[in-house]
Amino acid sequence: MSDEPAASLHGVADAGVAGKHPPASDPFFLVGPATADQFNTARLRLVPIACWRVDDIRFQFASSFVTPEIKAELRILEDLIKAHPGAPLSIFGHADPVGDDDSNKTLSGRRATAIYALLTRNTAQWEELFSQPQKNDNWDKNGAIETMLAEVSPESANDPKAADKFRHDAGARKGLFSQYMDKLCGPVLKLAKTDFLGRGANSAGKADFQGCSEFNPLLIFSVEKEAEFDRDKDKTERNSENAPNRRVMVLLFRSGSQVDPARWPCPTVKEGIAGCQKRFWSDGEKRRSTHLSGEDRKFEITHDIFACRFYQRLTAASPCERALKSFRVRLYDGFGTAIPFAPFSAAVGSRDFSAVDRADPKGFIALRDIEAPANVTIRWGFPPKDGQEPALLFTRQVFLGLDDDPSAESATKKLNNLGYDDADNETNVLGFQLDYGHLAKPALKPTGVLDDATLQLLNRIYKDSLNDLRDDR
Amino acid sequence: MPGNYVVKQGDHLSSIAQENGFSDYAVIWDHANNAELKKKRENPNVLFPGDVLFIPDREIREETRPTDQRHEFVLRKPVLRLRIVLEDLYEKPIAGAKCLLIVEGVSRDVTTDGNGKINEIIPPDAHQSVLVIRDPQTPFHDLPIPIKIGHLDPVEEPSGQAARLANLGYYLAPADQLDAVELESAVEEFQCDFHLKVDGICGPATQARLKQAHGC
Numbered sequence A: 001m002s003d004e005p006a007a008s009l010h011g012v013a014d015a016g017v018a019g020k021h022p023p024a025s026d027p028f029f030l031v032g033p034a035t036a037d038q039f040n041t042a043r044l045r046l047v048p049i050a051c052w053r054v055d056d057i058r059f060q061f062a063s064s065f066v067t068p069e070i071k072a073e074l075r076i077l078e079d080l081i082k083a084h085p086g087a088p089l090s091i092f093g094h095a096d097p098v099g100d101d102d103s104n105k106t107l108s109g110r111r112a113t114a115i116y117a118l119l120t121r122n123t124a125q126w127e128e129l130f131s132q133p134q135k136n137d138n139w140d141k142n143g144a145i146e147t148m149l150a151e152v153s154p155e156s157a158n159d160p161k162a163a164d165k166f167r168h169d170a171g172a173r174k175g176l177f178s179q180y181m182d183k184l185c186g187p188v189l190k191l192a193k194t195d196f197l198g199r200g201a202n203s204a205g206k207a208d209f210q211g212c213s214e215f216n217p218l219l220i221f222s223v224e225k226e227a228e229f230d231r232d233k234d235k236t237e238r239n240s241e242n243a244p245n246r247r248v249m250v251l252l253f254r255s256g257s258q259v260d261p262a263r264w265p266c267p268t269v270k271e272g273i274a275g276c277q278k279r280f281w282s283d284g285e286k287r288r289s290t291h292l293s294g295e296d297r298k299f300e301i302t303h304d305i306f307a308c309r310f311y312q313r314l315t316a317a318s319p320c321e322r323a324l325k326s327f328r329v330r331l332y333d334g335f336g337t338a339i340p341f342a343p344f345s346a347a348v349g350s351r352d353f354s355a356v357d358r359a360d361p362k363g364f365i366a367l368r369d370i371e372a373p374a375n376v377t378i379r380w381g382f383p384p385k386d387g388q389e390p391a392l393l394f395t396r397q398v399f400l401g402l403d404d405d406p407s408a409e410s411a412t413k414k415l416n417n418l419g420y421d422d423a424d425n426e427t428n429v430l431g432f433q434l435d436y437g438h439l440a441k442p443a444l445k446p447t448g449v450l451d452d453a454t455l456q457l458l459n460r461i462y463k464d465s466l467n468d469l470r471d472d473r
Numbered sequence B: 001m002p003g004n005y006v007v008k009q010g011d012h013l014s015s016i017a018q019e020n021g022f023s024d025y026a027v028i029w030d031h032a033n034n035a036e037l038k039k040k041r042e043n044p045n046v047l048f049p050g051d052v053l054f055i056p057d058r059e060i061r062e063e064t065r066p067t068d069q070r071h072e073f074v075l076r077k078p079v080l081r082l083r084i085v086l087e088d089l090y091e092k093p094i095a096g097a098k099c100l101l102i103v104e105g106v107s108r109d110v111t112t113d114g115n116g117k118i119n120e121i122i123p124p125d126a127h128q129s130v131l132v133i134r135d136p137q138t139p140f141h142d143l144p145i146p147i148k149i150g151h152l153d154p155v156e157e158p159s160g161q162a163a164r165l166a167n168l169g170y171y172l173a174p175a176d177q178l179d180a181v182e183l184e185s186a187v188e189e190f191q192c193d194f195h196l197k198v199d200g201i202c203g204p205a206t207q208a209r210l211k212q213a214h215g216c
Helices: A068-083 A101-120 A123-131 A144-152 A160-168 A170-185 A223-231 A236-241 A274-278 A284-289 A309-315 A408-418 A425-439 A452-471 B013-019 B025-029 B032-041 B158-167 B180-193 B204-214
Strands: A011-013 A016-020 A029-031 A040-043 A048-055 A089-094 A209-211 A247-253 A325-330 A343-348 A364-370 A374-380 A394-400 B003-006 B052-055 B080-087 B098-103 B106-111 B117-122 B128-133 B144-149
Touching: A029 A040, A029 B080, A029 B158, A040 B158, A040 B204, A048 A068, A048 A309, A068 A144, A068 A170, A068 A247, A089 A101, A101 A123, A101 A170, A101 A209, A101 A247, A123 A170, A144 A160, A144 A170, A160 A170, A223 A236, A247 A309, A309 B180, A325 A374, A343 A364, A394 A408, A408 A425, A408 A452, A425 A452, B013 B025, B013 B052, B025 B032, B025 B052, B032 B052, B080 B098, B080 B128, B080 B144, B098 B117, B106 B117, B158 B180, B158 B204, B180 B204
Parallel strands: A029 B144, A040 B080, A089 A209
Antiparallel strands: A011 A325, A016 A048, A048 A247, A089 A247, A325 A364, A343 A374, A374 A394, B003 B052, B080 B117, B098 B106, B098 B128, B128 B144
């Protein structure tokens, strides 16, 4: 936005979350002693200790191709792996309930494969995804080559012939995949097959990566919302509301955990859904397909909407299957210019200010694992000269998690986030009307009154500003 | 004094016998007044709080020997054992694993046999024990695992089902706390693995299979 008001901020939902599972109650055994031939079996269990989730937005729509923005989430994964040495991983892809189970099994499996291949630098797996498109999951058609080129050699990105070379030459593609993977993961994050739960023992990746189709949604729409989406010709909104259901989860297990791939219940990414269905709750179909009147069903609240019992038992305690959100906020100076590497400190709710940290090269900071909606106070400033202490010149309160709240009550907070933070709300509304009023049809009159038309425009501008930032490359 | 004894959590017949001055629990267990309980519970070491046990009078036994010689009297008493089979996730025994077993504060080194079994004689009144598996091939290496001897309830009871399912790795809540939702989940997963009808209800067929899989 060109006429950026003084030192404003934007919250934008980040695309992933990582967390530690609550310490599993360490096992203990209740046994009966023996005076005859009785015994007690003590079987060790599989204990997930941490999780990492990457959201839909890091994939191209309906595709298994990961976009460059996943870099931020991969840094989090790198930290998580560092914090849990020796903990084997397993990857679970999830699709939303639109479409049939089989195609969703395929897509969720392809996304899991894409992440596995990325982490292990398996270019052959990406080549298979590229050369064997499935429905909308068509890397070439969706511009994967151009995206990768722009990331690894920006100078050739505008040359259409450069892309053609990679389009027709698998050998060249392999090189491009490899460079792009390295660019996303960085020099440290590189895993071996043996770092995964099945230790690569099964060539189809059993226990290492799998797709859960649409069986484990985090969110099921209310009857009314579902009907409305069914009526809509334009499915954009339905697809966007369904985004939380499309995700890839990585679970880390207790160091030394080992499974027998032959006994692992999840089918491979190429197998059908029969293996999944065997592990359903006895009422699994009902769990995943019941729509309630007047309210959405959320996994984090009722824990009864996953169809797969096996998956739920692994993740019920997982912080990554809750809607704890991470937010990205961009820090600007007083003239609407983002401040690269801005030093900042943040306080969420009543939490203390964290130590001074730095924004990224584009002025973005990440606030993680926040129970939204939340009030966050951020202090920031310009990067200090060598050897000097950073001065945090700006202070601002932001309200996170307002995207879905169109009410008039949230309008003041949205205005605040957009930079209209006068103590007098009429002044804020007036300022907004003057700056943006011409975008409404008919144009808004500067009245200082938050009428329906102003509220509508505010909600639109607010959402757009988030999307602008999401698309910022 | 003969009389009735009401079983508490953690009791097993050997410890009850010991407390009441019996070296052989069978004297109590085989008493006619306990016939009904014996039939109901089968295993004297897996009783349920509230069970009523008849403790008979101790019989005085007289042995006559000449006093000008040394005599040896051997007290015949049954031994109490702690038998635990250690398995990995998929029923594969953890064989030859070095462990430290501490029973009532006394520690001993034990090694599991080819079937993953520990088979140790323990004091008749033992209740507390800790097992430390010292084998880096398990993810529970060096983790002290408390073992509460005599705390296993009968399989007919939900608490007994939860404890067995916990021992078998299915029940993920603490084994001594009953959580109906977790129990249902564990029962379904067990039924699924053991090819029983998956309905989340631990009926007689599931109970029998559970008892068999657990070992008591």
